[in-house]
Amino acid sequence: MSLLKPFSKLPGLNTANILLVENQEQLQHMLADVLVKETPLTVTVRLAKSLPLPVDESRPRIDLVVFIINLTSELSFQSAEDSLKYLDPGYFLGKVCFMVTNARHASVPTERLDALRRLAASLHCPLLFAEDQTPEGVIGAAERLLTILKVSAGVVPMTTALYLSNLTRCTLPPDIDQPSFD
Amino acid sequence: MDESATRLLQRIVRRTPTEKLKATLEKWDRLTAAQRRSVDFTEPKWALIEKLVDACKENEFKMKHITELEMILVIENPNQGMWYTFQLVDPEDDAQSVDLLQFQEQFKSHLRELKRNVSVKIKKHTDQAVWIRIAWGDSFSRPNHLKPTYVVHQLQSPYIFVSSLTSKLKPLLLQALTFSTRHLAIKDANLSGRKLTAIRDLLMKEYQQVFPTKYPSPLAENNQTLSNLNIEREHAEASANRHRMAGEAFGDGTLPELQFAVYKMETKFKDPTNVAMTERDEPFRCVVKFSSTNLLESLRHCAASGLASTPVTPLLSSIPLKGRNYFVITDNAPGAASRAQQPQI
Numbered sequence: 001m002s003l004l005k006p007f008s009k010l011p012g013l014n015t016a017n018i019l020l021v022e023n024q025e026q027l028q029h030m031l032a033d034v035l036v037k038e039t040p041l042t043v044t045v046r047l048a049k050s051l052p053l054p055v056d057e058s059r060p061r062i063d064l065v066v067f068i069i070n071l072t073s074e075l076s077f078q079s080a081e082d083s084l085k086y087l088d089p090g091y092f093l094g095k096v097c098f099m100v101t102n103a104r105h106a107s108v109p110t111e112r113l114d115a116l117r118r119l120a121a122s123l124h125c126p127l128l129f130a131e132d133q134t135p136e137g138v139i140g141a142a143e144r145l146l147t148i149l150k151v152s153a154g155v156v157p158m159t160t161a162l163y164l165s166n167l168t169r170c171t172l173p174p175d176i177d178q179p180s181f182d
Numbered sequence: 183m184d185e186s187a188t189r190l191l192q193r194i195v196r197r198t199p200t201e202k203l204k205a206t207l208e209k210w211d212r213l214t215a216a217q218r219r220s221v222d223f224t225e226p227k228w229a230l231i232e233k234l235v236d237a238c239k240e241n242e243f244k245m246k247h248i249t250e251l252e253m254i255l256v257i258e259n260p261n262q263g264m265w266y267t268f269q270l271v272d273p274e275d276d277a278q279s280v281d282l283l284q285f286q287e288q289f290k291s292h293l294r295e296l297k298r299n300v301s302v303k304i305k306k307h308t309d310q311a312v313w314i315r316i317a318w319g320d321s322f323s324r325p326n327h328l329k330p331t332y333v334v335h336q337l338q339s340p341y342i343f344v345s346s347l348t349s350k351l352k353p354l355l356l357q358a359l360t361f362s363t364r365h366l367a368i369k370d371a372n373l374s375g376r377k378l379t380a381i382r383d384l385l386m387k388e389y390q391q392v393f394p395t396k397y398p399s400p401l402a403e404n405n406q407t408l409s410n411l412n413i414e415r416e417h418a419e420a421s422a423n424r425h426r427m428a429g430e431a432f433g434d435g436t437l438p439e440l441q442f443a444v445y446k447m448e449t450k451f452k453d454p455t456n457v458a459m460t461e462r463d464e465p466f467r468c469v470v471k472f473s474s475t476n477l478l479e480s481l482r483h484c485a486a487s488g489l490a491s492t493p494v495t496p497l498l499s500s501i502p503l504k505g506r507n508y509f510v511i512t513d514n515a516p517g518a519a520s521r522a523q524q525p526q527i
Contacts, residue, residue: 046414
């Protein structure tokens with residue numbers, strides 16, 4: 001039960017390791033099935049319900065941590081928030097991202113999305129929106145994760161995770177505190 | 183055929199879907215073959231009703247024939263209405279030897295002693311259950327067949343299921359049932375629901391249960407061989423543990439469908455930051471109600487997915503364990519430091 005560190009181990013040859021953290025353990029299985037099909041690069045997917053992870057010396061270096069948050073569930077958001085403190089600060093240099101599902105659901109309070117935006121912006125992490133009801137949506141989400149994963153695993157020449165995160169990180173709209181007009 | 187019998191027949195036909203009606207009429211077996219052939223089930227309901235009423239008048243049916251039809255319908259569709267459960271306690275020595283004939287005679291005579299103008303009909307169903315239909319009247323009016331009470335009891339079992347019983351008539355019926363089954367007392371079993379079969383299965387434990395074991399079954403590891411080598415579940419052990427404990431509390435496979443569970447709290451308010459409420463002598467009363475189309479299934483999923491903490495709290499696991507869905511919760515020991523609460527009667 002310790003901090004997860006990004007640089008404590010050597011990377012494997014032509015492999016990328018991604019950790020999917022989801023409290024409800026639904027989308028992560030679907031994503032994992034798509035992610036491991038990637039051919040030139042060996043992608044290993046590790047699934048977790050929340051952090052901290054159990055102690056395991058053989059665990060490889062994890063290149064990207066994805067928090068999957070179902071916006072209809074308060075618990076899902078809180079669990080992700082609680083898990084964040086078990087990550088080494090080094091991860092926030094481009095190796096963490098948030099993936100949101102059900103953001104268009106009618107029962108979602110708008111404050112929750114705003115809170116999540118603030119959280120992602122304060123941690124300089126990208127915030128991705130995904131659709132989990134159809135296979136196409138899952139494939140699309142997996143492809144976006146893969147693009148980030150390749151960069152953070154260091155297999156894309158001329159770029160780094162830190163560089164990419166400067167471009168993809170979530171930014172707060174300046175009028176987020178204004179009362180909305182609708 | 184008198185006015186009230188006609189009205190009952192009309193109501194039965196109106197409330198029953200046509201496909202069901204056809205099978206039921208065949209089962210009833212009172213209409214002659216020619217009459218049955220003349221009934222056209224594609225006609226609209228009002229025409230159907232007219233034809234059936236005419237046929238019944240022709241055969242000079244009485245109220246008892248029509249109630250028979252209603253009983254067949256209710257027995258075939260037991261999952262309608264609200265069913266309440268009562269439990270017989272303190273059996274007398276000869277309670278085990280009560281047979282249907284004796285019960286029938288005893289029940290009728292006991293009930294007639296308590297109340298005049300009661301119409302009772304008893305039928306034994308194939309699955310050993312005795313179905314009783316009671317139409318209540320009072321000393322000046324004839325039995326009201328439009329609002330009958332149904333009672334289901336399996337002889338030699340301690341449980342009795344009752345539907346649509348008014349609180350005024352409850353003591354009379356319970357007394358008659360207690361005497362005629364040769365028991366000394368009867369109590370509310372605190373279980374109710376919309377599905378009679380589900381309630382019965384829960385009480386008789388006729389669903390797939392899991393018994394607590396220290397060693398998981400040797401088949402457990404087979405489940406994971408199919409998954410991809412590149413996918414690793416970090417919390418696999420914990421989640422398997424949660425599934426096992428949820429299974430231990432609520433059983434495996436399909437569960438009886440309960441619609442709700444009610445917890446009535448009569449505990450003291452405990453919150454160190456709220457002194458005014460904590461120091462009140464009276465208990466803090468509130469009612470917590472869980473409802474779902476299949477409550478036990480939902481609770482099992484909550485425990486298995488980690489929404490509810492495991493091991494499952496006795497408050498939830500005692501629904502299948504004790505076979506009840508109404509609990510009154512009182513403080514375990516007044517003033518004790520432990521916050522453990524036990525469901526009591």
